[in-house]
Amino acid sequence: MENLVNQHIKALKSRVADPTRSGHAIYLDRNELPYPPSPAVIQAISDAVPLLNRYPDTLGGSLRKTLANYASVAEEEIIIGNGSDDLIELIVKVFMAPQEEVLIPNPTFPVYALSTQVMGGKPRFMKRGVNFDLNIKEIINQVTEATKIIFVANPNNPTGNLVDRQDLKMLIENVNCLVVVDECYYEMSQQTVSDWINDYKNLLVLRSFSKSFGLASLRLGYGIANAQTIDYLYRATQIFPVNTLALLTGMAALTDVEYAKEKIKQVCQERENLREKIEQMGFGVYPSATNFIFVNTKPLGILSADLVQRLREQNIWVRDFGGKLGLEPYYFRTAIGTMDQNQKLQDALGKVMAHG
Incomplete structure (x- = not known):
């Protein structure tokens, strides 16, 4: 079997289960x-149990339209995934070919690098400043023809700090690659660049239900981008990437914001x-x-x-x-x-x- 496994997968570390929680x-x-999540979410889970013998809706079903209203974008500008981790891997799969690069300001969320490695790409790290700020001009100067994606967590995990909107605009305007702004903590930071998705075709915003809505175990995330980008992403997803419970509880959570x-x-x-x-x-x-x-x-x-x-x-x-x-x-x-x-x-x- 050893000779059948891709070399870039062999280079990854073995996964070890976390200790069982008490x-x-x-x-x-x-x-x-x-x-705990909203009582509306708990009720939605109870109501969904008789439906579990059926496959979930494709393309996010009714949740897609509800999310579009919540994010003030068009339905075609929303993609729903099995947590934002799933969407990160999907983005890398769609936009990066093996041996191409993803630029990652470090320290930051490690899934960006892991997904790049899983897809056979090369994560290229840039060190953040003394207080974990970003040197936007330096990032722009580091972009090459091999650079296909830049990931910017905003606020950043694990450091918690924000990048100014004008700095993000400078970055997006001056690179010829996809810029993914991960707004997993949007409801806490109240800062977004989702209003720019049709001004900048190379912008994609990620968000999650895990933190603000207390749905971490159900794995539900979504992306916001121009309709063409979303179409390409959906072409590469699984047929049923999000389970019925997650879709219905997402709807319920948005009825009780x-x-x-x-x-x-x-x-x-x-x-x-x-x-x-x-x-x-x-x-x-x-x-x-x-x-x-x-x-x-x-x-x-x-x-x-x-x-x-x-x-x-x-x-x-x-x-x-x-x-x-x-x-x-x-x-x-x-x-x-x-x-x-x-x-x-x-x-x-x-x-x-x-x-x-």
Whole structure:
């Protein structure tokens, strides 16, 4: 079998399952909304059970039109996928040929690079600035004929920071490749460039239901672009890429946007409270327009891997980024939990520092 596997797949790391999650720990490592989805979503799931013997609607069914209204675009300018991860891989498949390049400002969401490698392409990384900002002119200068896609997460994951709209406009206007602006946290940041999709044919916007609507386990994401780009993407999808439960719960979530807004408001308030408390402990904390904060442990001389492990010993999970994505060994990311969960995180950090 070894001689049958593509060499670029052999070069990838083996996947290892995460430990099984228990109800006793506090999980702040995946940027999940700490609240259950809207009651309308829960009812929609119950109502959908008798329909599970039928295949889902193609092209997103009624959800496509509802999303178009929500995003203030035409129905033909929306594509729905099995989470934004699925759409990232689809974009790479459609726009990049093997051995061509994808430009990725690092640190950022690792799925951009993984999808490029899976499709036999070459991820080319550019280092972000001191505060994880982007040097737009440098990115433009690095684009070559082999560059087919640039991924920009806005806000960025794991650092939480935003790119100014005018900087994004400069980038889109001055490159001859696709620019994908990943707005997975749009409802929290309230910044978008989706209004430009017909001004710039090389722009594609990604969004997700995982964070703001609390549907992470159902895997539902969507893209916004000009109709021709969306048509090409749909030509390359599976026939039924999104399951019926996801389609129906997406519809239900959009009928109760006020629920999502209220939960996001709570998360943003908690985010600023948590950021202030952790800064008072002596950590470096970066500004965030998301439901997480990015923390630098270097001011306290603590390796992030050690701190993350000691938090796990107290049943609190955050994500270690020390030594990853081109970073020094001093960074971790924590999602914003409930008020009680955030207090327990503060208490656990205090214990770690007290014991040296």
